[in-house]
Amino acid sequence: MKLKQAKIRVExxxxxxQVDKRIFGSFIEHLGRAVxxxxxDPSNPRSDEMGYRxxxxxxxxxxxxxxxxxxxxNFVSGFNWEDSVGPVKDRPRRLELAWNTTETNAFxxxxxxxxxxxxxxxxxxxxxxxxxxxxxxxHLVEYCNHPGNTYxxxxxxxxxxxxxxxxxxxxxxxxxxxxxxxxxxTAMEYGRLACETAKMMKxxxxxxxxxxxxxxxxxxxxxxxxxxxxxxxxxxxxxxISLHQYYGNQENDTPNFLARTLDMDRFINSxxxxxxxxxxxxAGKKKINLSFDEWNVWYHSNQEKxxxxxxxxxxxxxxxxMEDALLVGSMLITLxxxxxxxxxxxxAQLVNVIAPVMAMPEGVFKQTxxxxxxxxxxxxxxxxxxxxAESPKYDAKEYTDVPYLDTIAVTDQxxxxxxxxxxxxxxxxxxxxxxxxxxxxxxxxxxxxxxDMKAVNSLENPDxxxxxxxxxxxxxxxxxxxxxxxxxxxxxxxxSK
Ligand code: AHR
Numbered sequence: 001m002k003l004k005q006a007k008i009r010v011e012x013x014x015x016x017x018q019v020d021k022r023i024f025g026s027f028i029e030h031l032g033r034a035v036x037x038x039x040x041d042p043s044n045p046r047s048d049e050m051g052y053r054x055x056x057x058x059x060x061x062x063x064x065x066x067x068x069x070x071x072x073x074n075f076v077s078g079f080n081w082e083d084s085v086g087p088v089k090d091r092p093r094r095l096e097l098a099w100n101t102t103e104t105n106a107f108x109x110x111x112x113x114x115x116x117x118x119x120x121x122x123x124x125x126x127x128x129x130x131x132x133x134x135x136x137x138x139h140l141v142e143y144c145n146h147p148g149n150t151y152x153x154x155x156x157x158x159x160x161x162x163x164x165x166x167x168x169x170x171x172x173x174x175x176x177x178x179x180x181x182x183x184x185x186t187a188m189e190y191g192r193l194a195c196e197t198a199k200m201m202k203x204x205x206x207x208x209x210x211x212x213x214x215x216x217x218x219x220x221x222x223x224x225x226x227x228x229x230x231x232x233x234x235x236x237x238x239x240x241i242s243l244h245q246y247y248g249n250q251e252n253d254t255p256n257f258l259a260r261t262l263d264m265d266r267f268i269n270s271x272x273x274x275x276x277x278x279x280x281x282x283a284g285k286k287k288i289n290l291s292f293d294e295w296n297v298w299y300h301s302n303q304e305k306x307x308x309x310x311x312x313x314x315x316x317x318x319x320x321x322m323e324d325a326l327l328v329g330s331m332l333i334t335l336x337x338x339x340x341x342x343x344x345x346x347x348a349q350l351v352n353v354i355a356p357v358m359a360m361p362e363g364v365f366k367q368t369x370x371x372x373x374x375x376x377x378x379x380x381x382x383x384x385x386x387x388x389a390e391s392p393k394y395d396a397k398e399y400t401d402v403p404y405l406d407t408i409a410v411t412d413q414x415x416x417x418x419x420x421x422x423x424x425x426x427x428x429x430x431x432x433x434x435x436x437x438x439x440x441x442x443x444x445x446x447x448x449x450x451x452d453m454k455a456v457n458s459l460e461n462p463d464x465x466x467x468x469x470x471x472x473x474x475x476x477x478x479x480x481x482x483x484x485x486x487x488x489x490x491x492x493x494x495x496s497k
Contacts, residue, residue: 003429006391012436016384017340024377029073032315038351074098077130077182084108129173130183191233198237240291248299292345329372365462382412434479449489
């Protein structure tokens with residue numbers, strides 16, 4: 001039988017934009033076992049002198065995560081940052097209303113900033129605009145970033161951090177459009193508060209960048225009007241608007257699930273249009289960019305229950321399968337495709353809670369989604385190229401004309417990396433043509449595929465799903481190659497001299 005044919009074409013000079021490395025960010029929330037029993041576990045022999053899990057840090061370094069959002073999430077909308085600093089014995093235990101648990105505050109701001117440094121990452125800090133407001137937010141910026149000789153900067157020093165933390169990126173609250181949020185607001189209420197908060201935070205430290213809350217998903221009833229109202233209120237004072245989106249395969253319909261990134265693409269395009277509409281309306285020269293600061297697959301753990309008010313129960317511990325890794329790969333491709341406007345993104349989350357890294361008391365393992373993220377983060381930096389893909393298409397339950405191939409190319413100096421997801425149940429014979437690059441002669445091909453879409457990794461069987469590197473090939477013609485893209489697979493094609 002003749003294989004289905006596909007084609008990928010790029011030209012060196014036809015670019016989309018520079019990748020901002022912060023699109024490979026992630027997220028740690030005080031939720032479930034992300035912090036306690038995840039990154040921090042002082043009684044575990046695998047932890048260092050600070051109580052940080054060494055094995056977890058090692059895996060995070062492999063992911064090469066440049067920025068990590070903290071401390072929430074829904075958690076932040078009820079968080080008093082002052083509870084999380086100072087001597088641990090004096091920190092209050094609090095009822096945590098977002099996730100129905102008890103927060104001990106044994107791990108806080110200083111511990112997180114030190115941990116982030118050890119995993120070579122920057123902090124993206126969220127302020128509470130749910131139960132609190134501008135005053136607490138400006139104090140937090142002073143605490144973190146002011147050199148000294150004021151109440152809050154001296155308090156930081158007294159608490160052990162002589163040098164400022166220098167946190168550059170700040171989120172103005174979290175998902176304030178959602179009725180589940182503590183202190184949920186209308187767009188106008190939030191827009192006014194975010195504007196006043198932003199002004200004061202930037203007066204304290206003019207070098208910071210601010211992210212206003214966009215919609216919690218494209219499916220929110222206020223999507224579109226929320227962004228327009230919020231930006232009309234905040235345009236002059238903020239730099240980014242956030243997008244959040246999670247997908248699931250509740251109906252066990254793989255072709256439909258794998259097409260979900262068409263929706264993500266529409267979400268991004270719509271938000272760009274609204275940003276530009278508000279700029280035009282205000283005759284403003286400033287471009288508001290996008291911070292896709294929560295994205296992932298999330299649905300396996302939706303039904304789980306725990307005892308109310310317990311400490312750090314297992315929550316949202318999705319175990320990811322092969323098809324989840326394909327969608328995560330496709331979501332990464334979608335983010336890269338919009339590199340000109342999406343400047344930050346956070347895979348939500350990083351450890352134990354809907355995460356690529358799972359930490360059990362006895363050891364760690366890499367989830368299936370670990371690999372596409374690791375590849376994109378390590379090989380997807382440079383300049384994104386406009387990538388023309390010709391492939392057969394299919395219709396799914398909610399989408400029509402879904403191309404089997406989802407692909408994007410990124411170039412960095414003498415290398416071109418092409419990321420490819422094949423959504424088809426068959427192998428695709430794919431011709432790659434990279435124009436304008438001199439002397440591309442070698443191709444290495446990393447592939448992750450498995451006939452069982454539901455196969456998962458575990459502590460007992462950590463390598464059930466993992467990528468393989470095929471033997472390097474020499475190209476017959478400069479920059480041109482015929483590549484077999486296996487059925488339902490994630491691929492990294494690296495062309496070099
Ligand atoms: O990441 C899990 C939760 O999803 C976050 O706390 C919230 O912001 C979103 O709804």
